[in-house]
Amino acid sequence: MFKAKSKLIYVMMVAVLALILGACSGGDGNDTDDSDAKSDATSESKGSADVQSISFVTGGPGGTFYPLGVGMADVINDAGIANVTVETSDASIENTRLLGAEEAELGLLETGIAYFASEGIEMFDEDQITNVRGVMTLYPNLIQMVVMADSGIETYADLKGKKVVVGQPGSSSMLNLDLVLEQYGLEFDDITPQYSDFSQGIDMLKDGQVDATLVDIGIPAPAIIDIASQHDIHILSIDEDKIENIASNYPYFTNKIVIPAGTYNNVDEDVITAGVPVMLGTHEDVSEDLVYEMTKVLFEKKEDVVKVHPAGESIDPDSATEGLPIPLHPGAEKYLKEIGKLD
Numbered sequence: 001m002f003k004a005k006s007k008l009i010y011v012m013m014v015a016v017l018a019l020i021l022g023a024c025s026g027g028d029g030n031d032t033d034d035s036d037a038k039s040d041a042t043s044e045s046k047g048s049a050d051v052q053s054i055s056f057v058t059g060g061p062g063g064t065f066y067p068l069g070v071g072m073a074d075v076i077n078d079a080g081i082a083n084v085t086v087e088t089s090d091a092s093i094e095n096t097r098l099l100g101a102e103e104a105e106l107g108l109l110e111t112g113i114a115y116f117a118s119e120g121i122e123m124f125d126e127d128q129i130t131n132v133r134g135v136m137t138l139y140p141n142l143i144q145m146v147v148m149a150d151s152g153i154e155t156y157a158d159l160k161g162k163k164v165v166v167g168q169p170g171s172s173s174m175l176n177l178d179l180v181l182e183q184y185g186l187e188f189d190d191i192t193p194q195y196s197d198f199s200q201g202i203d204m205l206k207d208g209q210v211d212a213t214l215v216d217i218g219i220p221a222p223a224i225i226d227i228a229s230q231h232d233i234h235i236l237s238i239d240e241d242k243i244e245n246i247a248s249n250y251p252y253f254t255n256k257i258v259i260p261a262g263t264y265n266n267v268d269e270d271v272i273t274a275g276v277p278v279m280l281g282t283h284e285d286v287s288e289d290l291v292y293e294m295t296k297v298l299f300e301k302k303e304d305v306v307k308v309h310p311a312g313e314s315i316d317p318d319s320a321t322e323g324l325p326i327p328l329h330p331g332a333e334k335y336l337k338e339i340g341k342l343d
Contacts, residue, residue, distance in 0.1 A: 052290065053083040054105035057098050059091040062199040064139075064218040064311050065108045065278075071308030072106075072280070075301045081293045092172050093123060099283045100129035106294075110141055112252040112276040113172050115325035123170050133329035135280040135295055137322055139314035140254050142275040143176060144215045146202070146224060149232035149266075151211060156184045156236055159191050162211035165201030166193045173198075173216050176276060179250065183242035202227050212236075216275060218311045220263055228265040235259065237272040252276055252325055277323045278314075284329070291331025299335070317341045 056073050059065030066088055073084035084106070089095055095107035096117045120128030145164075147153040153162065159181070166188070167173025178188065194201065194210050201213035202223045215221050227233055240256050247253045259271040280298075282291055298305065298315055305312030320336060321328060328336075336342040 051080060051082050053085065054286075054290075055098075055103065056084050056086045056106040057089045057095040057104045058086060058108050059095075060088055060197070060199065062197075062223055063091070064141075064221070064309065065091055067309040068138075068305070068311045069106075069108060071305035071312055072298060074308065075297055075304050076294050078304075079293075079297045079301070081297060082290065090168070093170070095281070096124075096129060096132060097127075099132045099281055102131075102283055102285060105282055105286050106135075107281050108138075108278055109281055110172050110252075110276045111137060111279050111323050111325050112175070112250070114279060114281060115252050118326050122175065131284045132281050132326060133284050133286075133332075134321070134324045134326050135282055135291060135329055135332045136298075136315065136317075136320040137324050138278045138280060139218045139311050140257060140275040140277045141216050142219060142257060142259065143180060143238065143273050144217075144219075144221060144224060144259070144271070145177075145212055145236040146205060146215055146227065147212045147234050147236065148205070149234045151234070153212060153234070153236070156180055156238065157186070159212060160186060161191070163192045163194055163209070165196050165198065165204060165210050165213040166191075167195070167214060167216070168197060169195050172276070173214055176216060176253075177214055179246050179253070180238055180242070183239075183245060199223050206231065218278070218314075219259055220310075224264050228267065232266055233264070235264070235267060235271045235273075238274060240272060243272075243274045246274065252323060254323075279324060281326075282329050286329070286331075288329075288331040288334065291329045292334050293331075295332045295335045299339075 056069050058069035069086045073086045076082055076084050092109040092113040095109045096113050098104040099107045114132060116122040117124045117129040117132060153159065166177055181187065198213060198215040201210065204210045205213045206227055215223055243256050247255050253276060254274045256272060257274055259273060261269050299317050302312060302315045305315060317336060317339060318341065320341065333342060
């Protein structure tokens with residue numbers, strides 16, 4: 001299903017981007033290639049040749065899912081627990097379907113998408129998926145609406161009549177943005193939506209083809225680091241009362257989260273926003289022992305994941321089940337009970 005590429009390609013892309021972003025005070029050198037790329041990376045386990053080979057579906061190299069998945073896979077492989085192949089994908093929705101079809105054993109996805117799948121609603125209204133299980137919740141995918149600093153767009157209300165990159169048709173990005181627009185009295189008919197992934201959307205914003213681009217991933221977002229190193233940008237805040245309204249109606253939506261000033265070059269004020277937590281998922285037929293061992297090593301070797309991507313900091317047993325809308329896998333449950341984080 002996926003074209004194989006060496007993890008070396010990913011490392012080379014990171015190195016090239018690091019050179020490009022060297023002048024950016026906050027740059028972290030992450031890859032910003034289009035998120036619809038297809039590739040995979042396999043690290044051989046240092047354990048027995050008899051260990052299970054598993055598929056770990058993530059996202060595009062331009063986002064957070066892929067490098068975070070690489071870091072997690074390295075930790076699992078180095079411990080000799082499994083031979084993990086990290087695969088790029090179209091992220092949450094595709095990953096949920098791959099897990100549900102048992103075509104992958106691990107996957108990163110938004111908790112909102114897991115909820116929709118388990119309930120058989122929204123994009124899963126004709127194919128309810130009930131066998132996906134949680135391993136842990138992680139960082140939130142934050143709603144980051146990027147505009148040029150001189151655009152005159154100061155709030156979400158100012159997006160009326162503007163060309164806005166909203167994500168792919170039927171994506172979680174569109175659903176999350178729709179919740180925010182509704183709070184400002186807007187519908188999708190009030191903007192001119194452009195259906196594209198955020199990497200392409202940032203390029204369109206650079207070229208003046210659109211007025212705003214939604215980037216809904218963790219911080220710091222490589223695509224925003226990229227544009228902020230070349231242009232003066234502004235990221236729209238969401239009013240706190242509107243965040244509270246959304247969170248009260250959609251339990252998978254976060255409360256207020258602050259993107260600190262200085263996260264991106266020349267964005268010198270805090271950005272108030274919210275989003276949807278990301279989770280590490282599996283399916284119910286993956287063995288309890290395997291999930292237990294993978295959960296254990298990810299918590300114990302968290303710092304090794306952080307070395308690959310800072311989103312690894314969100315691997316935290318104290319918050320591992322916060323906002324989890326689907327059942328926890330028995331293997332993860334066993335470990336969290338063992339360390340006193342579950343009753």
